[in-house]
Amino acid sequence: MAERVARKWLADAGVAARVTSAGVSDEEGFAPMDSRARTVLEAHGYDAAGHRAHQIDAEETRGADLVIAAEPMHLTMLRRMAPHATNLRLICDYDPAKKRGTALPDPWYGPDQQFTATLQAIEAAMPGIVDAVSKLPDSLAP
Numbered sequence: 001m002a003e004r005v006a007r008k009w010l011a012d013a014g015v016a017a018r019v020t021s022a023g024v025s026d027e028e029g030f031a032p033m034d035s036r037a038r039t040v041l042e043a044h045g046y047d048a049a050g051h052r053a054h055q056i057d058a059e060e061t062r063g064a065d066l067v068i069a070a071e072p073m074h075l076t077m078l079r080r081m082a083p084h085a086t087n088l089r090l091i092c093d094y095d096p097a098k099k100r101g102t103a104l105p106d107p108w109y110g111p112d113q114q115f116t117a118t119l120q121a122i123e124a125a126m127p128g129i130v131d132a133v134s135k136l137p138d139s140l141a142p
Contacts, residue, residue, distance in 0.1 A: 001037050001115075002068070002091060002104075002122045004046045009126040015134045022056035024069075024077040036107070040115040058082045065136045068094075068129065071103035092121065094128030 003021035010017050033041075033051040041048040061067055061082040068091050069075045078088050092102040104121055107114035 001041060001119060002070070004041055004048055004051070005119070005122045005126060006129060008046055009123075009130050010133060013130045013134065015130060017133050017136070017138075020060075021051065022054050022060065024056060024074050024081075026055040034108070034115075036112050036115045039112075040119050044119060056081070061085050061087075065138060066133065071106070072101055073103075089132075091125050091129075094125035094132065095121070096128065097124065 003019055007019045010019065032053075033048055038048040038051075056067070056078070058081045061078055062085060064087055067078060067085070067088050069078060069088065070091055072090065075088055075090060078085065082088075090101065091104050092098040093100050095102075105114060105118045107118045
């Protein structure tokens, strides 16, 4: 969900950036987006078409200007994968209303409404993410 939201927010802000989505494990294989996530995204005006899961690796981590994780455990796994990476952040750390280190709510095992709560948490972090990405050296911000 965060990838699709970030793409739209960055485009709306005129910030040119390549945004990808990856998991820290391979449990999703190349599965499409969860239908509940797709429904919520589309209901809120986001493009949810064409997503396929893939697992992030050390090369992708090192090659990115910024890698944003959903929860602290993901940061731990990314640091094991790429021990010298300095580009790792937590999504909720971009939400000024959240305590640093807060995990993004995981909607997977909850009721369908939890996907809306997760979307709201992602959107709350977007102004901070747009600001951070616009300050990256390769960004084409207005």
